[in-house]
Every structure is written in C-alpha cells, then in structure tokens.
Amino acid sequence: MPISCSQRYWQLLRNSLIISTLTVTLTLIVASMAAFAFAHVKFYGSSMLLSYLTLGLLFPAATAVLPLFIKVRDLGLLDTYFGVALPQVAFGLAMSVLLLRRFFKDIPHELLEAALVDGCSYVKFFRYVTLPLSRPILATVGTITFVNSWNAYLLPLVMLNTDALYPWPLGIMVYQGEYSSEWHLILAFITLTILPTIILFLIAQKHIVAGLTAGAVKG
Template sequence: MITWKEVARIAVLLFVSSLILIPLSATILGGFKSTGEMRVSPFGLPNEWNTEVYGQILADPNFWIYLWNSLVISLLTVMLTLILGSMAAYAFAQARFFGANFLYSYLLLGLMFPFAAAILPLFLTVRDLGILDTPWGVILPQVAFGLAFSIMFFRTFFAQMPAELFEAARVDGCGYIRFFFLFTLPLSTPILATIATFVFVQSWNNYLLPLIMLNDRDGYTWTLGAMDYRGEYAWEWNRTLAFVSATLAPAVVFFLAAQKYIVAGLTGGAVKG
C-alpha cells in the first residue's frame, strides 16, 4: 500500500523533473518550428516538423569548429583538475606535515569568491603570461577555480579509505606515490567520475571567461559561436534553439556515461557532520 509520504515524494520528484524536462523539450522542439509558430506555441508540438534549420547548422563548418574548441577546453580542464586536485587531496588526507590544516583551509577560501569578481586580475595575469587568445587562457583559470571544490571532495573520500590497506602496502615496500597510482586512484572511480562530470559541464557552459579571453573567431567556444545563429536582421529563436540543442549532446553523453558513479561519488565524498 502506498503511503502519503511516498505519494508526496513522487509528486516532488515529478515537479522537479518537470522544471528540467519542460524547458529542455521546448528547446529541442523549437528548432523544428518557424519563428511565427515559436511565438504562438512555444511549448507545444510543431504543426510541421521542419528539419531545415538543424540541417543548416550541422552542415556549417563553423559549428563543428566551435564544438571542437569547447570539447578540447573542457577535456583538458577535466584532466588537469583531476590530476592536480587528487594529488593535493591525497597529500592532505594521508600525509602529515606542518601547516596542513592552514593550507587546506586557505585553498577552500576559493569557494567563497565568485568567479566574476576575479575576472579583471585574471585577464591581466593571462595577458602577462602571453596566453591571451589561446585555449590555455581559458583552461588554466577554470582549473584554478575548480581545485577548491575537487580537493574538498577528494580529501574526504581519501580519508575514508581503510588505513590497514596503506599499512599493508607499506610493509611490502610501497611508498606514498606508488600507493597513490596503484591503489588509491583505481579505488576512486566514483569520485573521479563525479568531479569530472561537474567540471566538464561547468567548463562546457562557461560563457564569461571565453568572452574575455578569446578574440580570434577560430578559437571561439560554442557559447560564443551561438551569436552567429541569432539571425541577420531579427533574432530567429528557432535557429538559436536548434544550435543550443545540438551543442547539448556532448554534455548529455558525458553525463550518461558517468551517471552510475555519480551517486556513489557524492555519497563517498560528502562532508560528514
């Protein structure tokens, strides 16, 4: 027998799901409609399924250039964040050294500052390093701002690993570095996939940083390239929505590939009270 608590839980889940699925479906269906139909029925099914807009976008070479630039930036951001974040968190969780707590707290201060507040000093730093208008001008700041989040989750996850495992490995002559690569990382698949998903989606959807750091159109990400599909004389929402729908695919695929690890990763990396 279904209780009222289960009914309430299902109702809440359906409501939360509708907040995501309704705008998502309206975005995808909007690419099949005309501009006039978009104004009359933005959430309904199209009267006539017009695939011309999607065809034009997929046949445009610039679309694939924007998609490739975003993919390269996002994947490199994920790789660097996972490598640096896991190594730093492993040191905080397993090694004992002077000032560890102070340094860890200092790194976590990055969670308190919004990204937009540091955009001016970031621009000046990237310019002085000579990587302005290059992918690294976007990748490195994203990695820097993603480290605090990743270190916090990694450290909690690593600290919960059995101490007996490391002691047994140390008896066999396995040091910290070897233990990290041979045991810690293979056992950390859930938290790796969880952090990789969050970092990838954040990097994929980033608009402000590429806008500031990239001037060459050949290096544009999809968030900047979306302006090419708004229309020449008036904003054609069907073209814009079709472009956004086409660029959602990599992020959705990345999420689906890692979804079975996300719940386990969030549970293992959660901060205990």
C-alpha cells in the same frame, strides 16, 4: 546549408571539447595529488593549507576577472586554450580537492601502512592503490568539472578574441547576433549544441546528481 554539416558548428564543438578535456584532465591530476597529500600525509600546516585552498569556495571568479585577464595576458596565454583552462582549473580546485580528500580518507590507513612497510612508496601507493580504488569519485569530479567547463561563458568571453577559438556558448551568442530574429536557425543551433550535454547527462546522471548534491552538502 544544414547547421549540422557546417564547419562552424563542428569548430565550436571541437573548441569546447578541447577546453573541457584540458580542464578535466588537469583538474583530476592536480586535485587528486593535492587531495592525497592532505588525506594521507600528516605535516605541520596541513589544515591551514587546506583552509587556504577552500577560500576558493567563498567568492565567484567574476570578482577578480579583470586582474585575471591582465595576468593571463602577461603570461602570454591570452587567446589560447590554456588561458581559459588554467583559471577554470584553479577555480574548480577547492571543491575537487575537498570531494577527493573525503573519499581518499575512507581508504583504510592500514592499507597504506602495510604497503609502506612492504617497501612501496607513497607515490606508487597513490598510483597503484588510491587512484584505482577511487574511480567513482574521480568520475564524479570529472563529470562536474566537464559540465561546468562545457557550459562556461564568462572566462572564455574575457580570455578569447579569435572567433576560431570560441567554444559553443560564445559562438552561439555571435550566431544569435547575426540571425537576430530567425528563430528557427537559432533554436536548431541551440538544440544541436545542447545535445551533447543531454547525452552526457543521460549516461552519467548518477555521477552528476551525486557529485552536485554531495559537493553541495560539504560546500
């Protein structure tokens, strides 16, 4: 049976898509809110909290993956999509908040002051001015988060036990284990699973390159 028709292939893609979508959506919401607070509200401890968040840039998720596993288990999230997505969001936050904050800061402060004076609240300003003006950076952060989550291996490997929930990097490793030297099958499977990434890259290459290099420069 051709791989493209098999239930297995579609299930892997579906799982990956669900986890990545969850991660991207949550990252964009949570990070843009925090970035807005850091960019536009002056408060005591602001810079301290920001450097607290940027600690996340210093070490890889792998260092604490065992306690993370136990934490996710204690929360009852083991073997769920959220058990993978939430830690992914948490580890992507530092970079996302930094990128978004830098962009938000460039929105003229006079705009905010004028809006506040006219009776607009901070929250409304965020919703109706900041977010619509920030589409390019949101697209960039969203794309990087998506690619990272789509390609992720270690976190799903630790957090998921059920085959039916596996995203494609896990599934393809299982597949390789089953058909160890039938390379034509494995290569076909790989081609089919990296196809979405390549298509996304061709569509969003500007965002990906800009985001990765800009994010890097600030890292």
